Amino acid sequence: MTKHVVSVSGGKDSTATLLIALDRCPPGSVVPIFCDTGNEHQAVHDYLAYLEQALDIQIHRLKADFTEQVMAKRRFIARDVRIGRDDKGRKVRWTNKAKRRALAVMHPSGNPFLDLCMIKTRFPSSAAQFCTGELKRDPAVEFQLALVDAGYRVISWQGIRRDESINRRKKRKFERIGPRMRAFRPIIDWSAEQVFAFAKAKGIEPNPLYRAGMGRVGCMPCINCSKADLRQIAVRFPDHIERIAEWEGIVSACSKRGSSTFFPPGTDAHAAQDVREVFAALGIRNRVEWSKTTRGGKQFDLLQVLDEPSTCSSVYGLCE
Incomplete structure (x- = not known):
């Protein structure tokens, strides 16, 4: 039996992908998922609720938990006596003052984005975009692997378009990503205008954040926001x-x-x-x-x- 897992972000591309999956796949086989980073606007969560009601579906919420990693980082800082180097090659060490400063605030917050940044002791960047990997990709892969372990064949539906970025221009429409797992990107050749038009034809309103001037919907702000x-x-x-x-x-x-x-x-x-x-x-x-x-x-x-x-x-x- 096949499960069609659709990653839904609350944005235009994932919404169109979800609508295509619901049109093409057998009833009950579509499994929408949302990976909560802890850095979204409330409008995103409200829009997911709107999609659930309008499409009569359930979107599974996934959320990374870094409680153990935060506590491990606390222990590491408390015991660390090494001297490291910063991005300019200068020696930097954990002074007792710095340790007290860090340990005073480094406690699990329950917010995945903040907890991950505390562990990394920095924010993500375009060169080190660990937020996407650890807050979105990893929870989604873990969810899909659990379905594979339960005996299902999984098709991972991804709302990716080639014209979004240079890194996505060579993405395939369909590819094997693991045993009993395939990736399908149905809108890979679509434009943003086609995406909005398709949802409109299906009677689905866009996320209201787009009318508020946002070029992208997801983290607010995103580290890559314009x-x-x-x-x-x-x-x-x-x-x-x-x-x-x-x-x-x-x-x-x-x-x-x-x-x-x-x-x-x-x-x-x-x-x-x-x-x-x-x-x-x-x-x-x-x-x-x-x-x-x-x-x-x-x-x-x-x-x-x-x-x-x-x-x-x-x-x-x-x-x-």
């Missing part, structure tokens, strides 16, 4: 900026150097040696101010500053 997305988040959902600022303080306390920012240094990287200056220059609140500027980050974009939080600003032309 300047425009960050600006819209700051205008419409300032509580998410404040949450990230709080997380920056916690993760900074967990690191040897005492500083870690959600967004890594870009072309405007601060050259200061003092971690307090680095944090002030690259922290989330400073990045929000940068998001309000024109290209080059030198002047404020007055037209963007005048954006009204209640107006539709869809980058996909969804405003009526």
